[in-house]
Amino acid sequence: MPASKRDQLLATAERLFYEQGFHATGIDRIVAAAGVVRMTLYNHFASKEALVAAVLQARHARFIASLEAATAKAPPGHATEALVDAHGRWLELHSRHGCIMAKAMGEFAEHSAELHALAAAAKADLLARIEAAVARDGLDHEDGLARRLFVVLEGSNTTVALLGPQTALSDTRGVIDALLAAVRSRHP
Amino acid sequence: MPASKRDQLLATAERLFYEQGFHATGIDRIVAAAGVVRMTLYNHFASKEALVAAVLQARHARFIASLEAATAKAPPGHATEALVDAHGRWLELHSRHGCIMAKAMGEFAEHSAELHALAAAAKADLLARIEAAVARDGLDHEDGLARRLFVVLEGSNTTVALLGPQTALSDTRGVIDALLAAVRSRHP
DNA sequence: CCTTATATAGACCGTTCTATCTAAATATGA
DNA sequence: TCATATTTAGATAGAACGGTCTATATAAGG
Incomplete structure (x- = not known):
């Protein structure tokens, strides 16, 4: 089975945060890299x-x-x-x-x-x-x-x-x- | 003699960058904390x-x-x-x-x-x-x-x-x- | 005194930021 | 099939971002 959207977001965010830093990594870049729309992120996580x-x-x-x-x-x-x-x-x-x-x-x-x-x-x-x-x-x-x-x-x-x-x-x-x-x- | 504006900016920026991080510290906060106006910073430094x-x-x-x-x-x-x-x-x-x-x-x-x-x-x-x-x-x-x-x-x-x-x-x-x-x- | 450099005040630009909202589409499961 | 979640698309909000511009003021040095 494919990874859940939540797991995709976690993995993508971890990679970007780790490589680029936390403040330098925006929500839009995370959702784009995870192949997901912004509301999906806010559906799973209350905030950045x-x-x-x-x-x-x-x-x-x-x-x-x-x-x-x-x-x-x-x-x-x-x-x-x-x-x-x-x-x-x-x-x-x-x-x-x-x-x-x-x-x-x-x-x-x-x-x-x-x-x-x-x-x-x-x-x-x-x-x-x-x-x-x-x-x-x-x-x-x-x-x-x-x-x-x-x-x-x-x-x-x-x-x-x-x-x-x-x-x-x-x-x-x-x-x-x-x-x-x-x-x-x-x-x- | 008082420190030059440039030195004030360097000292203030160092403190803020060190305590708050680089991306999280904006130009406006640096100049405000240094008691200086934004153009003074750009007069001494080409960019952030x-x-x-x-x-x-x-x-x-x-x-x-x-x-x-x-x-x-x-x-x-x-x-x-x-x-x-x-x-x-x-x-x-x-x-x-x-x-x-x-x-x-x-x-x-x-x-x-x-x-x-x-x-x-x-x-x-x-x-x-x-x-x-x-x-x-x-x-x-x-x-x-x-x-x-x-x-x-x-x-x-x-x-x-x-x-x-x-x-x-x-x-x-x-x-x-x-x-x-x-x-x-x-x-x- | 007069010139030159430096600083101030503040408007302004386009971009990006986090976050919210609605409405339509798509799965999922009973 | 029908009801329920989940996801999508996209508009929108308000603030902060880095950076530029002009015009005015203030020093400093010759």
């Missing part, structure tokens, strides 16, 4: 802001699902590495031009408290997943390790857009390895 | 795009100057650490809501090749300064160290906006220390 919120939520749900799938099947003691690898794969496949949540925070910080909070919550959720993986691996004796991993993954995200996935992910892996090696040498 | 370019260049020049000042007076072998510290001070003082260059890349990627290139060049310049500091400290035998430091500083930038400067800079320092310690243990 509601559409942005739906786009961010859908994308975050997919992102988290791909992380969870990877850590769930990781061998004991390797959840953290599995999460880092899954994060890298996501960047390579779906986030080669920077993080859509970071973009949303930048554009809506003083413009929509709801959207800014939504994007910030997505980032907080990622940090929570890192903390869970670290705890699963029994590494949570190391205070702040999850936050340090978070800093690196955030840097990885923006660096992919600058140096390409090959270089960025390899460098990211180098930093992560140094972090984990330091922890393991302190708690052998 | 030219104004954005001038803002980015001026900000980058200030950023680089503060890094250079710190590394120049660093004791031998400590240029890298001095650069990292100076970077952290910049974030704390002037970049608490994310990186303006990252925002510009996100908003202009498919909208202005010139502005996108300008912001990307600023990022490349930062990487070059890191490479220079690493070389000055005689650490450039470690392949990719500068790029790894770059990844961490990029992550630091976005994390400051999420967790606050105190936590973010402390975590950043933790990652940097692990990286440098690993290098020094391999080349004592």
